[in-house]
């Protein structure tokens with residue numbers, strides 16, 4: 001591949017984009033104004049841009065196939081890459097707030113597509129603020145899995161409203177998840193782990209998976225190992241705290 | 256704080272609310288911190304009583320006023336972070352609710368037991384009025400993440416609460432039996448507007464459509480019709496173009512013709528629309544079976560600069576009440592300004608006419624009460640309409656900052672300054 005030789009941002013040995021050219025600020029403030037385009041509604045998400053081989057003609061989403069997995073705050077995209085081959089028939093997308101990081105993931109996916117013809121066609125990434133625009137991307141009950149891996153902890157009490165898992169945001173996640181859909185969370189920050197778990201436990205539309213169900217789910221094993229952040233934590237021998245819950249129909253309409 | 260000059264966004268438009276009874280027993284106007292009520296049955300100003308404080312009852316601009324559907328309650332709320340619930344029998348304030356942030360919108364459940372209000376941070380709170388205690392604590396109900404909620408409305412059957420925001424969204428949420436535990440079940444999002452959503456109103460339920468249809472107005476100069484069960488957009492009416500205010504190739508960047516208020520009459524078969532820069536209103540026909548909106552006519556106010564900032568009417572009198580005005584004019588010593596006008600025959604039974612001052616219900620006395628004066632200075636109202644437009648623009652339109660400005664903005668942001 002001659003292209004990679006002249007492009008210094010792509011590693012010669014792996015053919016993948018080099019992370020050091022995509023360094024970004026450690027944290028973004030999800031509360032600041034947006035500087036990226038947002039689809040008016042889910043029907044305006046251009047699938048041909050994200051999955052060109054599967055949706056060759058430009059235009060609106062083919063009603064037959066929709067995105068089913070969302071990796072929220074996907075970072076450098078490690079989880080998506082693993083899921084892409086594990087669920088080759090499922091469309092999935094990463095949502096990432098940082099511009100440079102999103103560009104990196106885009107490059108990573110297109111390099112993988114070039115190196116492995118026919119593969120990685122079901123995975124894409126979009127730069128957006130998931131805390132504001134989830135309903136612009138997904139219809140009611142569209143998603144079967146949502147991932148929140150190693151989200152920013154926002155320690156200070158007054159910044160808790162910046163956390164990607166919160167009682168109010170769970171209402172929106174419950175809306176885009178199908179009945180029986182699963183939300184996966186993991187962190188190395190114990191306090192955040194407790195917070196995410198208690199938010200989910202207290203929400204009338206989520207219930208915890210049993211130990212047995214967790215063991216049977218091949219995705220659970222990826223939570224601590226597939227992402228860049230997870231690998232870093234593992235290298236340092238850090239502890240992780242996960243919460244995996246299922247979207248249920250509330251028993252009492254009143255709750 | 257007090258002595259700081261008001262920013263442009265702190266200019267508030269004049270508001271009006273009309274008692275829902277056939278006889279329109281009362282009309283309320285809020286302008287700046289002032290709340291004025293005229294009792295039409297008595298033919299005189301109602302005197303409001305609030306034990307907790309001196310006049311004015313609100314310490315800052317009022318941003319929302321409304322009567323309960325059953326007419327028994329009236330609510331006022333705004334920048335002073337209080338929500339006041341009034342009895343319309345005695346005009347006594349029965350509850351003052353404190354909010355942590357400024358209040359942008361209010362709604363009262365159809366049975367009159369819950370008051371909901373939205374704060375500046377996109378949170379909606381709920382208060383149980385039963386039992387009616389003087390000091391009530393609100394509970395959080397739902398949230399639009401970091402957006403400004405512009406309008407709150409209950410569906411006619413009371414099953415849903417609707418919230419509209421500056422991020423082009425309308426959220427339809429199941430209103431639970433125990434709302435103090437939060438409203439977690441989202442029914443739909445109505446997505447299609449391409450600018451802030453400013454106002455919501457319902458076409459009342461019918462056999463064909465028990466939930467009722469929703470109409471919404473927006474900064475994108477359109478009125479849209481929705482099915483709230485699915486969130487489906489049924490029709491879009493380019494009111495500003497249809498009313499001749501905009502060329503049909505008018506650019507979306509032009510924000511001069513935002514729809515600022517909507518009011519449905521005849522159970523919603525007619526929709527009155529206020530648009531920035533329009534000296535009058537547009538009347539739309541809503542056809543429930545074909546699920547379409549079409550312009551019926553434009554009713555102009557001749558002879559004076561009257562761009563309504565708020566509309567209201569009672570269920571079936573055929574009078575549409577309009578107010579224009581502003582809390583204060585930046586750079587002028589003018590106190591608040593308000594001007595009230597009425598269009599009769601809005602229900603289509605007679606020709607619709609803009610009534611002269613002497614022939615409006617309550618006459619000159621009503622105008623003196625609600626406007627604060629009987630005489631009006633036309634030029635001031637032109638300036639008022641401009642000030643209201645600028646304030647709305649600053650508050651609700653998304654600014655696109657070039658990247659170099661962004662860094663500067665960050666450094667000079669107020670919330671950062673407060674920390675240090």
Ligand SMILES: C[S@@+](CC[C@H](N)C(=O)[O-])C[C@H]1O[C@@H](n2cnc3c(N)ncnc32)[C@H](O)[C@@H]1O
Nearest residue numbers: 030073074075096097129130149150227228229
């Ligand atoms: C600590 S990183 C973890 C990344 C990845 N999930 C992993 O495990 O390696 C958190 C990521 O979430 C992103 N993020 C934070 N808030 C976000 C938001 N509101 N919308 C989208 N992404 C967000 C950050 O930019 C950052 O890349």
